[in-house]
Every structure is written in structure tokens, then in C-alpha cells.
Amino acid sequence: MRYNRIEGTGLSLSAVALGTWVFGSDHWNGSDEKLCHDAVLAALSAGVNVIDTAPAYGWGRAEEIVGRAVKGRRQSVIIADKCGLVNKPDGRVDRNLKPESVRAEAERSLKRLGTGYIDIYQLHWPDPDTPLEDTFSELLRLKEEGKIRHIGVCNFGSELLKKAFDCGPVFSAQNQFSLLKREEGLDVLPICREPKTAFFAYGPLSGGILSAKYKSAPALGKSDARRFFYKHYSTGNGAFSAASKTASALAALGKGYGATAAQCAIAWALAHDGVSSVLCGARSPEQALENAGAADFNIPLSAYENI
Numbered sequence: 001m002r003y004n005r006i007e008g009t010g011l012s013l014s015a016v017a018l019g020t021w022v023f024g025s026d027h028w029n030g031s032d033e034k035l036c037h038d039a040v041l042a043a044l045s046a047g048v049n050v051i052d053t054a055p056a057y058g059w060g061r062a063e064e065i066v067g068r069a070v071k072g073r074r075q076s077v078i079i080a081d082k083c084g085l086v087n088k089p090d091g092r093v094d095r096n097l098k099p100e101s102v103r104a105e106a107e108r109s110l111k112r113l114g115t116g117y118i119d120i121y122q123l124h125w126p127d128p129d130t131p132l133e134d135t136f137s138e139l140l141r142l143k144e145e146g147k148i149r150h151i152g153v154c155n156f157g158s159e160l161l162k163k164a165f166d167c168g169p170v171f172s173a174q175n176q177f178s179l180l181k182r183e184e185g186l187d188v189l190p191i192c193r194e195p196k197t198a199f200f201a202y203g204p205l206s207g208g209i210l211s212a213k214y215k216s217a218p219a220l221g222k223s224d225a226r227r228f229f230y231k232h233y234s235t236g237n238g239a240f241s242a243a244s245k246t247a248s249a250l251a252a253l254g255k256g257y258g259a260t261a262a263q264c265a266i267a268w269a270l271a272h273d274g275v276s277s278v279l280c281g282a283r284s285p286e287q288a289l290e291n292a293g294a295a296d297f298n299i300p301l302s303a304y305e306n307i
Helices: 033-045 061-070 099-113 132-144 158-167 183-193 239-255 261-270 285-296
Strands: 003-006 011-014 016-019 050-052 078-083 085-087 093-095 118-123 148-154 172-176 198-202 277-281
Touching (some): 016 285, 033 061, 033 285, 099 118, 099 132, 132 148, 148 158, 148 198, 172 183, 183 198, 239 261, 261 277, 261 285, 277 285
Parallel strands (some): 016 050, 050 078, 078 118, 172 198, 198 277
Antiparallel strands (some): 003 011, 085 093
């Protein structure tokens, strides 16, 4: 495993991190909690030291799985958690970064994780109805109390990220970044380099499609996140066909390096200057180990020119 040291923080992040959106969540046609627990252990055994989770992943179940899995080794694990997505009584999800909601979420997350602190506490999505300054004021109070150690943001565009820098110390920015979704990462990466802010790239496999495991479009349940978040599973507009061609090209590229298509997709994100860690979801130990193995490959961006 490779590690990237973040200047001035004392933290070194594994090049590949474990994402837990699939844990205990019906957003992915369900997941086996025992396998998810074992996926955490497998990732740690491969040198992964960053686990990214959120209350919205299984509405607390993902945090509980992570908490149980890291028990007894908490000091060697960097937990990146989030706040800002709140489940409403009618089943809808609301963006809420009001100070009182941020604090309440932090307290609940600490309890589910079974820990006294969260290493990186991230704003899951921007909340246009709450001044960013108010949110950061509460985050800074939580930091002073020792309940969080660093502040991060997710899904912030370049201008909003610059505004966040004016509100307080931003340890990290997290954006979707893959061969099928390049714009957000390429927009934010240059801004992260100047203040040496860590950059987490998520969704490198675009919901699994770049693993080249799908020969035809899978049947997705109504609550499956790939129906609404990863648009490449749609067959009506040719998106699935185009994404499949990219996946096939990755599989062909991997033969020359002894890598799988998934590892090539992850290596593409890692090859970009400023990418600190690539968040890769896994619902089994085998997937976790395959993803972690992508850090062993140094594939130049020039190898992807025709993909």
C-alpha cells in the first residue's frame, strides 16, 4: 500500500480507502452485514487505513458495522464520517447543516461508531439554506471539544470550496472522480493543491460498471442508488453501452499490467497529481482486496489516452 502524508497534520492516508455506502443499505439491492464486516478487516489487512462512512449509509448501520470492525485497533484507523443528510419522517432526505443538527448528528455518530472522536468530519452535501459560516462555527466548537479532529467537505464545487477555506481549516475535499465523471475532480483538484488540502476521489468504478463485470444492464431495484446516482446504468440513451466500452477497454489495458479492469480504473484516479486517496466501495473481502491492490500499479495517464 502507498501512503500520502498530508502536510502539517501528521496524517498519512492510504492511497486506497474503503467506502461504505453499500454497508447495510438497500440503496445497493442489499448487502450482507457479515461480509461487509469482513470487508473492513480485509481492507485493513491490505494496508488500508482510511474508512469513509456516513449516517445516511443504511441510516446508521454502516457506522455500526465499521465501529464493530475497528474495535481494538481504533488508533491505527482514520475514520472519515459525514453530516448534513437527515432522514425525514416522510422518508425523504433533507440537507441540513444547521449548527444544532450538525452537533446532534456528530453525537449520534460517535455513539454508533463506539469512539470518542472522528478523525475527519465532512459536510456530506452543501446546504443552500444555511450560511456556511454558521456550520463551520459549530464544527470548530466540536473540534475544540476533541470530538472531531479535522474538517472536510464533500461535493463542493470550486467556488464554494474557496468560500469554505475562508471559514476555517479544511483538511479535505471529496468529489466524484472517474473516467466517466471527470469534470468535478479536474475542477477542484487545482484548488486543493495550493493550500495542500487532501483530495478524496470517490466513485472510481462508477457504481461498479467499470469493473467490466456487467455484460448486460443489470435489473436494479427501485431504491438502488445506481438508478439515480450513477446514470451509466441507463439503457435508453446509450449510456450503458458507452460505459461498457470503456470498461472493456480497461480490461484490455489491464492485461498488459497484470491488473483487473477495476484496478485500472482506480489507478487512473491515483495517477492524478493531488489525489490523496481513492474511496472504493466493497461488499466482500474479495472486492476489498482487489481494490486495495490497485495501489500496486503505477499506470501513466498516457496509457488511458484512447479510453
